[in-house]
Amino acid sequence: MDTAERAAVLFANDAFYVAFQTGDAEAMEDLWSTDALVTCVHPGWQHLKGRDVVMEAWHSILGNPPDAPLRMEGASASVYGDTAVVICYEILGNINLVATNIFVRENNTWKIVHHQAGQSPPAPADDDPEPPETMQ
Amino acid sequence: MDTAERAAVLFANDAFYVAFQTGDAEAMEDLWSTDALVTCVHPGWQHLKGRDVVMEAWHSILGNPPDAPLRMEGASASVYGDTAVVICYEILGNINLVATNIFVRENNTWKIVHHQAGQSPPAPADDDPEPPETMQ
Numbered sequence: 001m002d003t004a005e006r007a008a009v010l011f012a013n014d015a016f017y018v019a020f021q022t023g024d025a026e027a028m029e030d031l032w033s034t035d036a037l038v039t040c041v042h043p044g045w046q047h048l049k050g051r052d053v054v055m056e057a058w059h060s061i062l063g064n065p066p067d068a069p070l071r072m073e074g075a076s077a078s079v080y081g082d083t084a085v086v087i088c089y090e091i092l093g094n095i096n097l098v099a100t101n102i103f104v105r106e107n108n109t110w111k112i113v114h115h116q117a118g119q120s121p122p123a124p125a126d127d128d129p130e131p132p133e134t135m136q
Numbered sequence: 137m138d139t140a141e142r143a144a145v146l147f148a149n150d151a152f153y154v155a156f157q158t159g160d161a162e163a164m165e166d167l168w169s170t171d172a173l174v175t176c177v178h179p180g181w182q183h184l185k186g187r188d189v190v191m192e193a194w195h196s197i198l199g200n201p202p203d204a205p206l207r208m209e210g211a212s213a214s215v216y217g218d219t220a221v222v223i224c225y226e227i228l229g230n231i232n233l234v235a236t237n238i239f240v241r242e243n244n245t246w247k248i249v250h251h252q253a254g255q256s257p258p259a260p261a262d263d264d265p266e267p268p269e270t271m272q
Contacts (some may be wrong), residue, residue, distance in 0.1 A: 037214045039223055041234050046260050047223045049212065076185065078173045078249070080240050083219035085250055087175055087183045098177050100236050100252045104216050113214070114221055116236045118254020124182050 006077040009084040009103055012110040016101065017072040017090075023062040029055055033111040036104050041116035043097060068093030074123035084110060089123035096122045142213040145220040145239055148246040152237065153208040153226075159198040165191055169247040172240050177252035179233060204229030210259035220246060225259035232258045 012031065019027040032038050032051065040048045040057065048054045075088035082105040090097040098120035103110040148167065155163040168174050168187065176184045176193065184190045211224035218241040226233040234256035239246040 036216060039212075039214065039221070041223065041236065041254075041256070043254065044256065046257050047212075047234055049223075076175075076183075078175065080172060080219050080249065081217060083216050085175070085238060087177065087185075087250075098183055098252070100177065100238075100250065102221060102236075102238065113216065114223075114236065116234070116252055116254065118177075118179065118252065120177070120180065121182050 002079060005079045005084070009077040009079060009086060009110050010075055012103055012112070013075055013077070013086040013088065013101055014072075016112060016115075017070070020062070021070050023065050025059050025062045028058050028062065031112055033104055033106055033113045035106055036111075036113050038112070039114045041114075041118075043117050043119060066092055068095075089120065090117055091122075096120050098123075138215060141215045141220070145213040145215060145222060145246050146211055148239055148248070149211055149213070149222040149224065149237055150208075152248060152251075153206070156198070157206050159201050161195050161198045164194050164198065167248055169240055169242055169249045171242055172247075172249050174248070175250045177250075177254075179253050179255060202228055204231075225256065226253055227258075232256050234259075 016031050019031060032054065038051050038054050040054045042057065048057055071091040073089050073091065075086055077084055077086045084103045086101040088099050090099055096119065097117045099115060099117040101112060102114040104113050152167050155167060168190065174187050174190050176190045178193065184193055207227040209225050209227065211222055213220055213222045220239040222237040224235055226235055232255065233253045235251060235253040237248060238250040240249050
């Protein structure tokens with residue numbers, strides 16, 4: 001059960017990065033909670049609070065894609081009842097970031113309520129990300 | 137109810153920074169969850185996972201206090217059932233950090249399960265932190 005829960009959260013986390021990578025603002029909007037308060041901390045920014053403000057920033061970011069492709073790796077999920085936390089690494093050219101992504105269960109779907117990314121060393125090689133087959 | 141909940145979370149968040157500021161490792165240990173998986177991302181570090189690893193790092197950090205005193209400001213709490221998220225700013229000399237602190241309810245007490253801090257601009261002057269009197 002816990003493995004299935006974590007896999008579902010990691011699936012939502014993957015969807016977040018696919019939307020990020022492909023600049024899909026509509027998908028990004030759909031991935032964030034509409035019922036709960038959402039907040040976001042982009043690297044080097046003050047925090048953003050409230051869905052309108054957070055979405056406005058995403059539209060701006062997704063409308064100005066970086067030169068280097070974004071990759072995500074080393075995702076690890078923890079589920080605390082109806083809330084879940086994913087820690088993962090973002091690689092953008094030679095910039096390494098580590099992110100905390102928080103999800104809440106909303107109509108049986110995991111929706112994002114908070115994202116913080118900040119500069120970090122590269123992802124540890126010996127981390128224990130959940131294997132892809134946990135979705136099966 | 138929600139205001140009282142958020143005040144209780146902010147009280148736990150304050151206690152975290154008091155332990156941090158005073159180098160009180162025993163208080164720090166008591167503030168983190170013993171039942172749930174805990175994780176931590178210090179600025180410029182890879183993430184830490186598991187209570188033993190996270191506590192070992194805190195003992196090291198608290199045993200080597202920085203020259204400048206640490207201040208915390210602009211704390212804002214969101215409660216999602218039995219989980220809560222605090223965003224706040226940490227000021228260490230001329231270094232500004234923004235932190236995401238995640239709490240879970242454990243035996244009717246809010247315990248920390250995750251902390252991430254990363255460099256940021258200073259806290260916004262026009263933020264809306266909960267006033268101290270919300271504890272009354």
